[in-house]
Amino acid sequence: MLIIEIRDGENIDKALKRYKRKFQNAGVMKELRRRKEFVKPSIERRTEVLKAVYKEKLKHENEDF
Secondary structure (H helix, E strand, O other), X not given: XXXXXXXOOOOHHHHHHHHHHHHHHHOHHHHHHHHOOOOXXXXXXXXXXXXXXXXXXXXXXXXXX
């Protein structure tokens, strides 16, 4: 659970902004989306490999220019 202490005289908008930033950095939504459905380890590995191949392809295309 994320806890944000509001300082004396602090604007609520500023405290809300700090909360949102802390929430984003904690990766809560990313973790929830990841746990939403089970993905087999072989499928996860395949997507990692395909992502790496795609990145390498882009890297080589940019070197040609």
